[in-house]
Amino acid sequence: MALISKAQTVWQGTLQEGSGRVSLDTSGAGTFDLAWASRAESHQGKTNPEELIAAAHSACYSMALSNILAGNGTPPEEINTGADVTFDLEKGGIAGIHLVVVGKVPGLSSSEFEELAEKAKKECPVSKALKAVDITLSASLG
Template sequence: MKKTASAVWTGEVKTGKGSISTETGVLRDAPYGFKARFEDGPGTNPEELIGAAHAGCFSMALSMMLGKENLTPDKIETTASVTLDPDALEITTIHLDVKAKVPGADDATFQRIATAAKEGCPVSKVLKGASITMDAKLDA
């Protein structure tokens, strides 16, 4: 299985601009640039997209792993905060904030499965150079 995304960049790094697209068309010429990445300018940036990919991958992995223990989540909400060190140009940390409603799950079981999902989802595996932390809360 292979998925494709593309980027086009024009100009120098600080005043240039780019666009990002995906083969599915979910992103079509989405703008990105220096100001969106290092300041509060409009558009997206690679770290935000990595965060979205990580949150989505983790949520699906958690749902799958809960299912293997006959637990079906009503809802999983995940936010991934990606920290970029602008001096080293290195992603240093990714923090997952997870809130889930899982009927029949106790907190110990949920924490065990959430930790396994954090370590086992494909995006976590590819991002293993960063410190990945997590706060997981089970809604009653």
């Protein structure tokens, strides 16, 4: 069975002077203001597509790593993942994503954690969807 998640954006005006709102329609979890300046200049209290991608990627990656760790017989106490999405106009848009994960995983060595973290990067559905972008990873136990 396939599950469809929905979001919707309403944009008004030109790219540089306009603004918009994106809503998370499936969950109803929120509506967020958008503006070009939040992509190219400063966030100014508004989000942008890259920040939403970072949120999706960090969430998906954490879930994928949790599943891999549990399957390894070393379920995590906690996984804390950050995703840094770089938007660079000179490089044509999204230039890369860097994941930083810190895990609390009893009974696992640092090298084992790094190996499983790398596996999760490859198997995460969002990583797969974003494979056109260079994705790097820093993994450590905390």
